Amino acid sequence: MSGFTGTGALLRLALRRDRVILPVCIVLLVLLAGGSAQAALALYTTPAGLTAAARAVNASPSIVAMFGPIADPTNPGSIASFKTVSLGAIFVALLAYSLVRRHTRTEEEAGRTELVGAAVVGRRAPLTAAVLEAVGACVLTSVVVAIYLVGLGLDVPGSVGYGLYWLSAGLAFTGITAVAAQLTQTARGASAWALGALGVAYVLRAVGDSSQGAATALTWLSPLGWGEKLEIYGTNRFVVFLIPLAFAVGLLGMAYGLRERRDLGAGLVSGRPGPRRAAASLSSPLALAWRLQRGAFLGWLVAYALLGLVLGSVALNVGDFVNDPKVEQMLRQLGGNASSLSDLYLAAEINFLAIGAAAYGISAALRLRSEEAEGHSEQVLATSTSRPALLGSHALIALVGSAVLLVVTGLGMALTYGSATGGVGAAIRHLTPSVLAPIPAVWVCVGLALVAFGALPRLVMLAWAVLALFVVVGEFGSIFKLPQSVIDVSPFVHVSVAPGGSVSPTPLVALLLIAAALGIAAVGAFRRRDLATP
Known part of the structure; x- marks a missing residue:
């Protein structure tokens, strides 16, 4: 053979x-x-x-x-x-x-x-x-x-x-x-x-x-x-x-x-044994989830911090390469009605980074599926850990982690942009609405991934397809001349706020309620179904 x-x-x-x-x-x-x-x-x-x-x-x-x-x-x-x-x-x-x-x-x-x-x-x-x-x-x-x-x-x-x-x-x-x-x-x-x-x-x-x-x-x-x-x-x-x-x-x-x-x-490279103190640090489902996910989160965190620093630096010179009214119009479509080109640029980039934060949140939430497929979840549930606690631990890391990524990006932007425009503190206050507004949309994407895990574990990869759909209809819908009703399917189109701009609470509250409903549905579906065998 x-x-x-x-x-x-x-x-x-x-x-x-x-x-x-x-x-x-x-x-x-x-x-x-x-x-x-x-x-x-x-x-x-x-x-x-x-x-x-x-x-x-x-x-x-x-x-x-x-x-x-x-x-x-x-x-x-x-x-x-x-x-x-x-x-x-x-x-x-x-x-x-x-x-x-x-x-x-x-x-x-x-x-x-x-x-x-x-x-x-x-x-x-x-x-x-x-x-x-x-x-x-x-x-x-x-x-x-x-x-x-x-x-x-x-x-x-x-x-x-x-x-x-x-x-x-x-x-x-x-x-x-x-x-x-x-x-x-x-x-x-x-x-x-x-x-x-x-x-x-x-x-x-x-x-x-x-x-x-x-x-x-x-x-x-x-x-x-x-x-x-x-x-x-x-x-x-x-x-x-x-x-x-x-x-x-x-x-x-x-x-x-x-x-x-x-x-x-x-x-060919033998793995090293874990530290003896690891057992003490795994005393809860959340501690275990953090230990499993901390490496990936720290990698994303470093990348987003560096991107924030670079984008803040680029924003200082954005006027040098945006000298066409049509380019400014495009930035206004992506970033809202800001007062300056630099703010338009930062708002547009934050919108794109929010999609990346959603991708992190989905990957963190779907770690539940890989743990279940490998038989690890069954071993955890054999203890006193409940199913809601198991799901909630990974969901918490996905939700908090995706929000932290955006906050760190805003801090990085403020450090480079604010140091040349009137102070870091003022820049933080100026960028805060733009950085925090996309978080509910990101959490909706995480909620959809959790529902897919709870109800359709064999089709969890559809969560990525849904995110791709949001990107296509939200970012390129106007280019492809899609109806506004189709574009509005993407949660990201409802949360674009320019730096220093006013925040409309209605869409943010609505998206938060949708994310909460999705989380509750995910817990209910996970409690009712059987575990997959490895």
């Missing part, structure tokens, strides 16, 4: 299991790129305005650090893609990571790989099937987004380069995650290695892009920087794509070699 025997069957099984979430992710990524490009092309209608905006972007180290430089300021595709191409590459990398980890280390940790291996399945088949699905998803996403951009009127070479940019990140992190799955013996450990590598890659690219001299070489060391070096909608140096391709092939070869050197269920 070959080591690859059964790969086709396992690939079909993986595709069947991901038949909902995978198409949703691909469609959302394509709409993100296409919607942003359509908005930019509609705003910058003259070559002079487009070139001025692109050059202002390149002149701002903070913006370049966040999104990368623009290759050719005179090409419409450059300004239409400069934000989403780098952000989308990170999302594609996360998609590849999640698929490979889900169908390798997660399956192995749950014991399902051992059961499958008892049939006519080769030793390398599970890893091969996971890699093929991840690579196929990345290729399909890249091809569709390139076709979409060409359909919008952007030039073909640049649009192909856009797709290759995304594909380079997906291939690189397919290989990185495949290796991480062999090194560790838990899915959590594989996540730490892979996501840690993603964080390092982003920092290397950001530092390299915003530096001068020898430090610029750091971009070449980052898997997220290789796509940037394609210089899409500029020179379109497609030969650079050979670097991530060779990198991925090398890492996959390493992953297969490591797979042959370890036992099933084991990792």
Whole structure:
């Protein structure tokens, strides 16, 4: 029997299991790129305005650090893609990571790989099937987004380069995650290695892009920087794509070699025992939930704090690249009726960050599902812990954690923005309404995830589809000319408050009541259903 025997069957099984979430992710990524490009092309209608905006972007180290430089300021595709191409590459990398980890280390940790291996399945088949699905998803996403951009009127070479940019990140992190799955013996450990590598890659690219001299070489060391070096909608140096391709092939070869050197269920890097004081710190369901979730929360917290600092710095110079009335009109649509361009910019960015906070809240709430699937919840409920207490502990972390992310972002903005505009204290008071207003909308998303867990545990991934729906109809509804009644489905459209602006309590109270009702429904549904078996 070959080591690859059964790969086709396992690939079909993986595709069947991901038949909902995978198409949703691909469609959302394509709409993100296409919607942003359509908005930019509609705003910058003259070559002079487009070139001025692109050059202002390149002149701002903070913006370049966040999104990368623009290759050719005179090409419409450059300004239409400069934000989403780098952000989308990170999302594609996360998609590849999640698929490979889900169908390798997660399956192995749950014991399902051992059961499958008892049939006519080769030793390398599970890893091969996971890699093929991840690579196929990345290729399909890249091809569709390139076709979409060409359909919008952007030039073909640049649009192909856009797709290759995304594909380079997906291939690189397919290989990185495949290796991480062999090194560790838990899915959590594989996540730490892979996501840690993603964080390092982003920092290397950001530092390299915003530096001068020898430090610029750091971009070449980052898997997220290789796509940037394609210089899409500029020179379109497609030969650079050979670097991530060779990198991925090398890492996959390493992953297969490591797979042959370890036992099933084991990792090449042995896990360290927990501290002896851990038992004392796990005296309640909330303490256990915090210990399980603190690593992810702290990672999100650091990222949001850094984003707040960077966005506050960018807001100081926003007038340099927003010199078109249409751009100001777009910011007013996203950020409300603020008195200055800086406030409009900060309000618009806070609205986008609120969606990210909702994503954190959903992931924290859905940790309940993974704990149940692995049999851990059954062990906890065998003690005196009740089901409402178990659900409530993770729900509390999701709700409080998502709110803290927005508050920390506001503090970061106030530190950099306020230090140059009249004091940090004044900036905090000025930004507080804008930062706190989206929290009820975020909590509605968390409540929907909890209801999905309580009532439909096998379909909890639909919570991500609902968030994607809110993003599409809320952020791009006007671009796609959707009816206002459809746009109003998104809770985020009701909570946009400009810095220093007045807050209307009615929509906030209504969303809080909806979130509370969803939480009560989730508890009731969880109490009535049976636990899933691992």
